[in-house]
Amino acid sequence: MAPVSTHIGAEAGAIAPLVLMPGDPLRARWIAETFLDDATCYSEVRGMLGYTGTWQGRPVSVQGSGMGQPSMAIYVNELFRDYDVQSVIRVGSCGALSERLALRDLVIASGACTDSSMNRITFEGLDYAPVADFGLLRAAADAAPEAHVGLILSADSFYATRPELTTRMAEHGVLAIEMEASALYTIAARHGRRALAVCTVSDHIVTGEETTAAEREQTFGRMVEVALTAGLGIGTTAG
Numbered sequence: 001m002a003p004v005s006t007h008i009g010a011e012a013g014a015i016a017p018l019v020l021m022p023g024d025p026l027r028a029r030w031i032a033e034t035f036l037d038d039a040t041c042y043s044e045v046r047g048m049l050g051y052t053g054t055w056q057g058r059p060v061s062v063q064g065s066g067m068g069q070p071s072m073a074i075y076v077n078e079l080f081r082d083y084d085v086q087s088v089i090r091v092g093s094c095g096a097l098s099e100r101l102a103l104r105d106l107v108i109a110s111g112a113c114t115d116s117s118m119n120r121i122t123f124e125g126l127d128y129a130p131v132a133d134f135g136l137l138r139a140a141a142d143a144a145p146e147a148h149v150g151l152i153l154s155a156d157s158f159y160a161t162r163p164e165l166t167t168r169m170a171e172h173g174v175l176a177i178e179m180e181a182s183a184l185y186t187i188a189a190r191h192g193r194r195a196l197a198v199c200t201v202s203d204h205i206v207t208g209e210e211t212t213a214a215e216r217e218q219t220f221g222r223m224v225e226v227a228l229t230a231g232l233g234i235g236t237t238a239g
């Protein structure tokens, strides 16, 4: 059988109803090798690795998204449209914007602000509020009582040209900054599917502390456990 989508080289039926989605394709490989049983690689297109295996006997896939909302949007659109995926949980890294957060803390994003023009174009000047699926959010918060639950900022630029605007977001309660959740939440809503972002603090914008690339790739296991527990706990095969 031939692949059914443009950017994911998987055959029909090769991707599970629940997909964990890190930005880093090598984190996808680490998650598959570390957490899943009988994982097989279904796509290597553009190096954006995807795997399907099982966790506690239930099928789960892991698909890299790349960095930024345009890249995430390509993969998540194809997962929902071409592979009938029901739930996507981003398992990402993020930068802490508040001193209440420490390196390696978990952040569960109830909603995602953004500086991206993607939704401005879609909604023609209206301010859409991209939010997590409530069932997934509640399940993840139950699975990780230590996590911070709240707003994050999905920025288009890793290297901010106007850091004062990030500070203003933090002054309005935004906990952390990353680059994909806003598009994920918006596209999931458009398709009537479930989405959540669970992130690990990889660097601290206030204190300047940071983790290494190898740590971001291979040591953020707690967010993976939380995502698997939440994603499989709520009946992911339902429409």
Ligand SMILES: O=P(O)(O)O[C@H]1O[C@H](CO)[C@@H](O)[C@H]1O
Binding pocket: 022, 023, 024, 066, 067, 068, 091, 092, 093, 094, 158, 178, 179, 180, 216
């Ligand atoms: O570690 P990932 O999941 O890629 O997430 C964060 O890391 C990248 C930037 O270094 C961006 O994709 C950002 O959202």
Ligand SMILES: O=c1cc[nH]c(=O)[nH]1
Binding pocket: 093, 094, 095, 096, 158, 177, 178, 179, 202, 203, 205
């Ligand atoms: O997008 C990101 C991810 C981690 N840390 C940041 O500062 N930004």
